[in-house]
Amino acid sequence: MRVALIDNGSLEPAAHESLRAAAGSVGKRAGTRVEAVSWRHSGRIPPGALEGGPAWTLAPWVRTRASEGEREFVFVPFLICPQGAIGSRLRRDLEALSDELGGFDFSFTDGLDAGTALAEIVADLVREAAAAKGLGRPAVIVVDHGGPSGVSGAVRDRVADAARARLGGSIGPLAAASMEAPDGPESGFSRPLLCDALAAPGFDSGDVLIAPLFLSPGRHAGPGGDLERAARAAQARQPALRCHFTGLVGSHPAAIELLSRALMEALGAGARP
Numbered sequence: 001m002r003v004a005l006i007d008n009g010s011l012e013p014a015a016h017e018s019l020r021a022a023a024g025s026v027g028k029r030a031g032t033r034v035e036a037v038s039w040r041h042s043g044r045i046p047p048g049a050l051e052g053g054p055a056w057t058l059a060p061w062v063r064t065r066a067s068e069g070e071r072e073f074v075f076v077p078f079l080i081c082p083q084g085a086i087g088s089r090l091r092r093d094l095e096a097l098s099d100e101l102g103g104f105d106f107s108f109t110d111g112l113d114a115g116t117a118l119a120e121i122v123a124d125l126v127r128e129a130a131a132a133k134g135l136g137r138p139a140v141i142v143v144d145h146g147g148p149s150g151v152s153g154a155v156r157d158r159v160a161d162a163a164r165a166r167l168g169g170s171i172g173p174l175a176a177a178s179m180e181a182p183d184g185p186e187s188g189f190s191r192p193l194l195c196d197a198l199a200a201p202g203f204d205s206g207d208v209l210i211a212p213l214f215l216s217p218g219r220h221a222g223p224g225g226d227l228e229r230a231a232r233a234a235q236a237r238q239p240a241l242r243c244h245f246t247g248l249v250g251s252h253p254a255a256i257e258l259l260s261r262a263l264m265e266a267l268g269a270g271a272r273p
Contacts (some may be wrong), residue, residue: 002035002065003027003263007078008086009038009057010218013049016042018216018250019078020052022259026076029260032267034076037061039090058090059097066101073106076263078250080118080144080213082111084152109262113155117258118249119162122211125246126167133244135207139172140164141197143227144213145220146178146190153178153189156213163211171209173202179226194227198234198241205240215250222248 005023010016020036027034035056042055062073073094079086087108094106112118126140142160144152160176167174177197181190194210197203210231214221221227231243249255 001072001074002070003032003074003076003267004035004037004061005076005078005259006037006039006058006090007215009041009043009055010216011041011044012218013045014222015216015218016045016050016055022078022215022250022256025256026260026263029256030263030267032263034263035061037075039086039093058093062094062097062104063101066104071104073104074109074263074266075106076109076259077111078215078259079111080215080249081113081149081152081155082108083113084155085147085149088149107266109259109266111262112249112255112258114258114262116162117254118155118159118213119166121249121252121254122159122163122213122246123166124254125249125252126163126171126209126211129209129211129244129246130170133207133209135209135244137170137172138207138209138244139203140167140174140209140211141177141194141203142174142211142213143177143179143194143197146180146193150189159213175200175203179220179230194230195234198231198243199238204238207242207244209244209246211246212248214248215255216248 005026007019023034023036037056039058043057045055047054098104130138144156157176164174175197177192177194178190179194212221212227235241235243
């Protein structure tokens with residue numbers, strides 16, 4: 001049996017380095033080898049940009065392991081919402097690979113969206129950032145990527161509501177937003193967009209703390225990413241606005257602990273199909 005920590009993938013070396021570090025930590029806590037595998041994209045990172053050699057992506061990794069005789073795989077989702085659009089496509093790709101390779105078993109452990117862990121992590125990151133930056137009762141925006149699935153939008157809203165309850169009077173107003181949304185009226189679950197949330201009353205001036213529902217730095221989150229550029233653009237339009245960011249979810253120790261525990265439970269009881 002092979003175990004992999006799997007993310008969406010990115011062309012940014014920092015994102016795959018984060019995945020590798022998390023895989024190492026999860027494996028150490030769970031007492032088993034966990035490999036870092038991206039669904040797609042990361043295989044195009046120049047090999048010299050990553051210590052330890054090129055990144056694995058799903059299809060080459062599965063084909064290689066199957067050629068070695070492996071027929072059982074367990075995936076630990078390094079995703080905010082494993083049941084959303086990415087998770088659905090990931091499962092379809094695995095089913096197609098199984099057909100191609102003559103059949104193999106695969107399963108997924110629980111992810112970070114199970115229970116209250118995400119809300120607890122977000123609340124903790126908000127407290128840490130507010131204290132470090134000396135912010136008194138800042139407005140907070142919990143922002144996810146956004147996309148074609150209402151499932152991920154529901155997770156974002158649930159996390160935002162639960163984080164608000166945990167933070168209580170230590171913050172000002174709290175809103176949920178997405179970085180982007182598909183075209184069309186059916187994309188309401190991905191709105192408001194971050195740029196619009198930063199123009200709304202209560203969030204258009206003073207200190208606003210942005211809490212990204214992102215696991216790793218890359219093109220969207222982290223220094224110089226899309227979220228930071230959106231915040232800078234909003235500040236340019238509204239000079240009284242001061243945007244700040246929390247750390248990323250994947251950097252929090254509780255994320256590693258939860259995924260490690262989910263893996264140990266799956267290995268002990270049989271992972272979910």
